[in-house]
Amino acid sequence: MWPYPKIVAHRGGGTLAPENTIAGLRAGLAYGFRAVEFDVMLSRDGIGMVVHDPDFGRTVAGQGSVAQTDAAALAGMDAGSWFGEAFRNEPVPFYTQFIDYCKAQRIWMNVEIKPADGFEAATGAWVAKVTRDSYSAELAAGDPARYPLLSSFSFDALAAARDTAPELPRGYLLDKIPADWQQQAEQLGAVAIHTNHKHLTPQLAARIKAAGYGLFCYTVNDPARGSEILAWGVDGFCTDRIDLIGPDF
Ligand code: G3P
Ligand code: MG
Numbered sequence: 001m002w003p004y005p006k007i008v009a010h011r012g013g014g015t016l017a018p019e020n021t022i023a024g025l026r027a028g029l030a031y032g033f034r035a036v037e038f039d040v041m042l043s044r045d046g047i048g049m050v051v052h053d054p055d056f057g058r059t060v061a062g063q064g065s066v067a068q069t070d071a072a073a074l075a076g077m078d079a080g081s082w083f084g085e086a087f088r089n090e091p092v093p094f095y096t097q098f099i100d101y102c103k104a105q106r107i108w109m110n111v112e113i114k115p116a117d118g119f120e121a122a123t124g125a126w127v128a129k130v131t132r133d134s135y136s137a138e139l140a141a142g143d144p145a146r147y148p149l150l151s152s153f154s155f156d157a158l159a160a161a162r163d164t165a166p167e168l169p170r171g172y173l174l175d176k177i178p179a180d181w182q183q184q185a186e187q188l189g190a191v192a193i194h195t196n197h198k199h200l201t202p203q204l205a206a207r208i209k210a211a212g213y214g215l216f217c218y219t220v221n222d223p224a225r226g227s228e229i230l231a232w233g234v235d236g237f238c239t240d241r242i243d244l245i246g247p248d249f
Contacts, residue, residue, distance in 0.1 A: 001214070001235070002192075002214045002235035002236060003144040003145040004035070004108060004110070004144070004214075005034070005236060005247070006235065006236040007033075007035065007236065007237065007245060007246070007247050007248075007249050008033075008216075008236060008237070009024075009031075009033040009035065009036045009037065009238065009239065010037050010218065010240050011024065011039065011240070012024020012025055012036060012038050012050075013025065013026070013027030013033075013242060014027075014239060014240035014241060015241065016028075016242055016243060017087070018059065018082065018083035018084075018087050018090055020039055020050045020051055020059070020079070020092075020093070021087070021090045021091070021092075021093060022090070022091075022093055022097065023090050025101055025102070025107065028242060029105060031242045031243060031246065032246060032247045033107075033242055033247050034105070034106055034107045034247065035107065035108040035247065036102065036107055036109055036110070037109075037110040037112060037238045038050050038098060038109070038110075038111065038112065039051060039112045039114035040095045040123070040127050041066045041116055041119075041123065042066075042067065042119050042122060042123045042126060043066060043069060043070055043071040043074055044070050044071075045071055046126065047070075047095075048095035048123070048126055048127055048130060049066060049071060049074050049075075049092050049094060049095065050093040050094070050097075050098050051074070051092050051114075052114060053066075054066055054067060054117070059079050059082050059083075060077050060079050060092060061078045061079075061081060061082065062077060062078075065116070074092040075091050075092060075093075075094060078090070079091060079092045095111075095130060096134070099130075099131075103134075108145070108148070109148040110149045110151060110171070110216075111131060111148050111151070112150075112151050112152060113150060113152035113157045113158070114152070115152075115154055120156035120157045120160070121157065121159070121160040122160070123154075124156065124160030124161040125160040125161065125164045127161060128150065128160070128164035128165035128168055129165060131147075132164070132167065132168055135148065135168075148168070149171055149191075150168055150170050150171070151170065151171035151172070151192075151216075152170075152173055153175070155172075155184060155187075158170050158172060158188045159187070159188060162188055166189065169191045169192070170188055170189065170190045171190060171193065171194045171214070172185050172188055172193055172194065173194040173218075174193060174194070174195050175195070175196045175199065176196070177195055177199065177200075177204055177208075185213065190213070191213065191214055192213055192214030192215065193213050193214070193216070194218065195215070195216075195217055196217070196218060197218070197219075197220050197237065200217060200229065200232070200234070205229070205232040206232070206233060214236075215233065215235050216234070216236050216237060217234050217237040217238075218237065218238050219237075219238055219240055220238070220239050220245070221241040221244070221245070222241075223244055223249070226239070226245055
């Protein structure tokens with residue numbers, strides 16, 4: 001049914017480290033997390049980088065955008081000092097660095113394909129290709145618990161991922177679940193619906209589970225709320241509060 005971990009650290013190490021950095025993965029490990037969600041966007045030269053916002057200013061110091069900056073330059077930018085002086089010059093990671101780190105530490109990945117506007121299909125195809133090539137042995141072994149789950153809010157990105165590497169599982173991210181969710185999920189060959197817990201109801205959760213889909217929520221930071229939605233049949237969720245909600249929650 002749900003072969004993946006139940007509790008997943010959001011954006012690397014949640015709020016315990018700068019988001020989408022190797023320092024975040026390290027923070028997750030320190031709290032016992034071997035399951036992580038993070039975001040991948042293409043640089044100007046078409047390389048997947050781990051970053052959430054299309055524009056600089058919030059987590060990456062400076063002006064400009066990911067889609068108009070080459071990967072080598074992004075890797076030299078400061079994605080840490082916004083969080084704390086101790087993290088100054090923590091770089092924007094290459095997606096392949098995240099793969100290497102997660103493989104070495106046996107961390108399961110939920111890779112959110114986060115395309116900049118206009119790069120939906122290109123980003124989905126790139127992430128799918130690199131992920132498939134990096135996990136060919138795990139895919140051949142046929143044990144889904146050992147390979148990543150791709151997800152995206154972008155239908156076009158997931159469709160491109162499906163066309164590039166159909167063997168990689170896909171979760172369809174929906175903020176509010178629309179009436180035609182199942183039709184869209186079927187078109188994408190999605191194995192799971194990933195949704196905002198704030199808009200989920202027990203009835204909707206039951207319908208999604210009865211239709212045979214995995215059900216994953218973002219981003220649950222209150223333990224009581226986590227228990228509540230798990231009781232509705234939700235399979236798992238990501239959290240920023242890895243200090244409050246542990247991997248064995
Ligand atoms: O993948 C779930 C969650 O990360 C979606 O929202 O904005 O944090 O990427 P966001
Ligand atoms: Mg995300």
